[in-house]
Amino acid sequence: MRLVVARCQVDYAGRLTAHLPMATRVLMIKADGSVLVHSDGGSYKPLNWMSPPCTLAEGHDENGTAEWVVTSTKTGDSLRILLEEVHSDSSHELGVDPGLVKDGVEKHLQELLAEHPATLGEGLVLVRREFPTAIGPVDLMCRDAEGRSVAVEIKRRGEIDGVEQLTRYLELLNRDPLLAPVRGIFAAQAIKPQARVLATDRGISCAVVDYDALRGMDDAEARLF
Amino acid sequence: MRLVVARCQVDYAGRLTAHLPMATRVLMIKADGSVLVHSDGGSYKPLNWMSPPCTLAEGHDENGTAEWVVTSTKTGDSLRILLEEVHSDSSHELGVDPGLVKDGVEKHLQELLAEHPATLGEGLVLVRREFPTAIGPVDLMCRDAEGRSVAVEIKRRGEIDGVEQLTRYLELLNRDPLLAPVRGIFAAQAIKPQARVLATDRGISCAVVDYDALRGMDDAEARLF
DNA sequence: CATTTCATGTCGCGG
DNA sequence: CCGCGACGTGAAATG
Numbered sequence: 001m002r003l004v005v006a007r008c009q010v011d012y013a014g015r016l017t018a019h020l021p022m023a024t025r026v027l028m029i030k031a032d033g034s035v036l037v038h039s040d041g042g043s044y045k046p047l048n049w050m051s052p053p054c055t056l057a058e059g060h061d062e063n064g065t066a067e068w069v070v071t072s073t074k075t076g077d078s079l080r081i082l083l084e085e086v087h088s089d090s091s092h093e094l095g096v097d098p099g100l101v102k103d104g105v106e107k108h109l110q111e112l113l114a115e116h117p118a119t120l121g122e123g124l125v126l127v128r129r130e131f132p133t134a135i136g137p138v139d140l141m142c143r144d145a146e147g148r149s150v151a152v153e154i155k156r157r158g159e160i161d162g163v164e165q166l167t168r169y170l171e172l173l174n175r176d177p178l179l180a181p182v183r184g185i186f187a188a189q190a191i192k193p194q195a196r197v198l199a200t201d202r203g204i205s206c207a208v209v210d211y212d213a214l215r216g217m218d219d220a221e222a223r224l225f
Numbered sequence: 226m227r228l229v230v231a232r233c234q235v236d237y238a239g240r241l242t243a244h245l246p247m248a249t250r251v252l253m254i255k256a257d258g259s260v261l262v263h264s265d266g267g268s269y270k271p272l273n274w275m276s277p278p279c280t281l282a283e284g285h286d287e288n289g290t291a292e293w294v295v296t297s298t299k300t301g302d303s304l305r306i307l308l309e310e311v312h313s314d315s316s317h318e319l320g321v322d323p324g325l326v327k328d329g330v331e332k333h334l335q336e337l338l339a340e341h342p343a344t345l346g347e348g349l350v351l352v353r354r355e356f357p358t359a360i361g362p363v364d365l366m367c368r369d370a371e372g373r374s375v376a377v378e379i380k381r382r383g384e385i386d387g388v389e390q391l392t393r394y395l396e397l398l399n400r401d402p403l404l405a406p407v408r409g410i411f412a413a414q415a416i417k418p419q420a421r422v423l424a425t426d427r428g429i430s431c432a433v434v435d436y437d438a439l440r441g442m443d444d445a446e447a448r449l450f
Numbered sequence: 451c452a453t454t455t456c457a458t459g460t461c462g463c464g465g
Numbered sequence: 466c467c468g469c470g471a472c473g474t475g476a477a478a479t480g
């Protein structure tokens with residue numbers, strides 16, 4: 001890992017072209033050759049960058065100014081960095097990172113709900129997870145106490161897209177005489193008001209899911225075995 | 226901008242929880258207080274981060290180890306960084322960045338198709354670009370050889386969202402007796418199978434656009450003047 | 451390897 | 466401030 005603080009100008013050419021006027025920035029060069037150009041603001045996204053695999057060639061332009069050219073070995077995208085003044089240039093041995101451990105994503109939520117479908121509605125029984133349709137899999141297909149089909153769409157955060165998605169599934173599923181009538185449940189840890197309005201308007205019910213409670217149920221169950 | 230190279234452990238709690246075991250990494254602290262944790266690989270996305278607005282509190286844990294706690298002032302998300310050993314710690318004055326100048330493909334594609342609507346369908350004539358409706362502008366409004374209205378939605382990559390968008394426009398436009406009947410064309414440089422199925426099912430035709438060929442037509446035309 | 455879906459998405463625009 | 470769409474989306478899982 002090499003860190004350079006320098007007054008520089010950057011030009012990118014690839015799927016689009018982009019230009020950064022001369023200013024002081026931080027250049028991060030990772031062990032795999034990838035380059036990040038960061039300013040002192042914004043968020044985690046660099047102003048400009050080159051993803052691996054790529055190669056960095058250090059040279060000089062016609063005026064003798066230091067020039068780096070980073071080229072993607074795969075796509076041919078290029079990043080040209082003109083270094084007017086280097087304030088700092090240091091390298092550090094980092095070693096391989098053990099990696100990130102995450103907890104609490106949609107997949108886990110789907111697993112928990114698949115194991116406890118009744119939390120979505122009394123008497124609900126799981127028929128199948130990732131129920132296949134022509135336009136993609138329905139997260140959960142269930143049957144209610146009356147034996148009617150229920151399609152469940154699960155999101156971490158319930159927004160309008162999710163309702164649209166479930167609507168498409170329902171439209172398709174309801175054309176199948178073996179399944180119809182199919183009703184829908186939109187399940188999420190939190191549901192935005194607009195999404196709730198749209199869902200309700202389309203006869204889709206909403207279920208707010210308590211992730212911690214579900215995990216608790218799961219743990220309690222696991223302890224029995 | 227402060228750059229710290231340190232052996233550290235990181236724990237994030239927010240929309241999800243995530244843990245980084247003890248290892249040597251680069252910590253980037255921007256002027257607005259935001260923090261990025263980078264390893265020597267991956268891509269431009271940090272292993273962990275905190276977006277502004279946030280505050281960084283430096284202190285020590287119960288064992289006397291240096292501990293940073295970064296808290297989002299808005300969402301309450303927190304990032305806890307334990308620093309076992311600091312290899313380097315430097316600060317740099319960067320100043321305000323003049324910002325990125327982009328020259329994209331999306332808008333250009335719309336301009337080219339506006340100039341050559343017949344490539345989307347024989348006899349097609351442009352009525353207006355960015356045709357206004359209550360729910361947003363239609364990319365291109367045209368008329369075909371028979372004088373019927375045609376709404377065109379343009380995407381670089383044709384996916385299901387684009388079909389949904391065009392469907393909403395068509396539904397609205399077809400309520401206008403001066404325009405109706407309006408048919409739709411979904412134009413993109415590439416159209417995903419699922420999007421094509423949905424479009425076809427809804428009576429929307431698909432047009433795959435050759436960007437380079439269009440640009441070539443435009444250049445040839447420009448040479449005449 | 452192509453494709454689809456998820457993301458602590460982020461970013462920017464318009465109402 | 467919120468909704469919505471684009472992104473050099475990237476990255477992971479899956480067939």
